[in-house]
Amino acid sequence: MNQTPATTSRPTLDRSARQDLFRSMLRQYGGILLALLVLCIFFSVANPRFMSVANFMNVFQQVAVIAIAAFGMTWVILLGEIDLSVGSIIAVAGMVGAQMFALGWGFAPALLVTLLTGAVMGLVNGMLTAKLLLPSFIVTVATMSIYRGMVSLPTNGAPAMITDPTWTAIGANAFLGLPIIIWIVVALFLVNHIALSRTTFGRKTYLTGGNREAALYSGIKVDRMKIVIFMISGLMAAISGILLSSRLYSAQTNAGMSYELDAIAAAVLGGTSLAGGVGTMVGTLIGALIIGALNNGMNMMSVPYFYQLIVKGLVIIVAVWLDVRSKRKNA
């Protein structure tokens, strides 16, 4: 009884933990980074201008709107939920900003109200999911429709011009040689990445997504997690909406249409499991870059839009299949 052999625990824990980390990083992102590389090589061969710094900036800027929405989406999917209202919130955000300016508000208050609107729309999603116990898929299909309809309320469906110099500068200007949009994406990536990987809130997200009931029994307030995370998704979508309207100098009623699907695709390409509990912001960022590279590369090759849709869908299927397969092998 006194001599159970396993009490002599392995001495190599620390060293191997570090190696494991590197290996797991490679295992986690190896496949998808390879996919990104293959795409880049392919597009550079097709059009040498693809590999230029200027074009990379371009890809990054184009990808910003989707990447930021995808950061929010990653939280939601990690929790085992889904948010289909993201595209509509993007449009609402632009319109709210435009209307604030139409009322003569300044930049700061308009920005604040816009962000708040996004968060409140997320709050509604979260409350309906957590408190009425409705599946988030159904809730956000409904709010996707509701929010999309609300975009047209102020203008009866017409686009609204935005002339505020600060708002439009976000999409047009640069800071220290880099477009402001890129600074924003990088900053938001860091905030989301650190929050997810370093904070108790991030940890609780993983645990709740991994096993809701076990999380509940461990004292994690699962309902509150849901509500806060849908608010994060709404907030991220609102920021996406601000960037989009700033680049377009206007709020369009059909802005961000079907962007939720690109955001989901970016997260899933990045290795986020739709079952919840597995995924990272790094993966999502790479996933968004793949989608950006695809869009940009095919535009440069003058591929018609409908072909682009088909190719994008196929790439997603192949990439996710490769990913799933390699993980199964390693498991």
Next chain:
Amino acid sequence: MSQPDASAVLTLKDVEKTFGPVVALKRMSLTVRPGRVHTLLGENGAGKSTLMKILAGVHAPSAGTITLEGRPFVPLSPQDAAARGLAIVFQELSLCNNLTVAENILATREPAVAGFISDRKLIARARQLVEELGLPVSVTARVADLSIAQRQLVEIAKGLSHDAKVVIFDEPTSSLSDSEAEILFRIIGRLKAQGKAVIYISHRMEEIMRLSDDITVIRDGEYITTVEARETTIDHLIALMVGRRMDEIYPPRIGDGPKLHVAPVLAVKGLTRMGDFEDVSFDLHAGEILGVFGLVGSGRSEVMNALFGMRRASGEIRLDGKPATIGSATEAIRHGIGFVTENRKEQGLVLSHALRPNISMAALPRFSAKGFLKPRDECAEARAEVARLAIRTNSIETITGTLSGGNQQKVVLAKWLATHPRVLILDEPTRGVDVGAKFEIYRIIRQLAAEGTAILMVSSELPEVLGLSDRVMVMSEGQVKTITPREELTPERVMSFATGGQK
């Protein structure tokens, strides 16, 4: 063992299974005769599961021969094995929760009319089967609405729905109460009488001794010996199984035991939840192990859930003499209560995650500052718990789901020990755990009590309750029937309280 046995229905000869360099099973030989119960005994990881999977057609053996009724037996899938006359009642529940009992029992073999499943025939056939077996389950109930124990009975009905010559039970009683186990034993008796061969896998020595005709011990993937149940003892079997002598099953109390005259840590008075339990009152002292015994449906698990804030209940709970309201698990944990739940897969662990986050998950405030995790503290704690509980794992970053049942259960314990609980509720702490891990868990429980933790231990294994408790509380039909010091109890007295026979 070597010459072919004419009376055998199932024979395994020198069966081996390797996975790459890993030898999971070697030189496994088994002779199973009709009308007899043959028990396979071994710790988790001894190779029983591999053997089951070979018999079920999940794995093909790397070497050796299997014959069923004299013909070579090479099943391609569990369905194929069943069709050839070998049925398996699985330990892990394989039922679809959103289907009815009837649909589950006859899954993939639903009676159909013109391609459409005939509900009427389905229900009739399932009902006939359930009645034949004498199961207290409605065939039209949804599995999701059944208790774990009832689900297990459905699983058994499903396994027996084929006309089998050999029936394998893989730990069928691990989630059954004693009275439900009795139903199962009756079923096994009936199968025996019908001349069927039964292969029985269990960790519960008492029932093994009672049921078995032959017992084969395996250890580390290797065949050790086959003995007749009549000619052996529990101690002998355990010694064979673990390869070392077990002088006693339950470790003795460490130190002087609880101080029952001082004020209790936890005092519960008149706790009531209509329909579940009523007027539950008891005291729990530091260092005390209060065993809670009751049959399934006695309300014992519901009381534990209420104490942990997972169910609303009226009544008074005092911690260290101060009234406490416990409205959620968060509050319970803040009050220093830990809860090792009955069901580790569903309520205990995130199986897809590593050990480290599982161990820290109930004590995140201890491993963080201003909302940021302190990975160093977390790792140190996880490592300390792994060492303290002798959890067999390569690293704290191993995925929890890959561990054996006993080690998973220790991870659940580790998770609660990491919260430094004053009161630890254990609901079926050794369910589905092999004997070796069981003893280690008992030792840990003793150790915790000696360190002053107040322990509330729910178990449906009577020997476990009597072997560890300082006092025993018996519940029946939502009421506390008695709270009595261990010394004054016999198994018979406890059972008579539990069945409501004594006032």
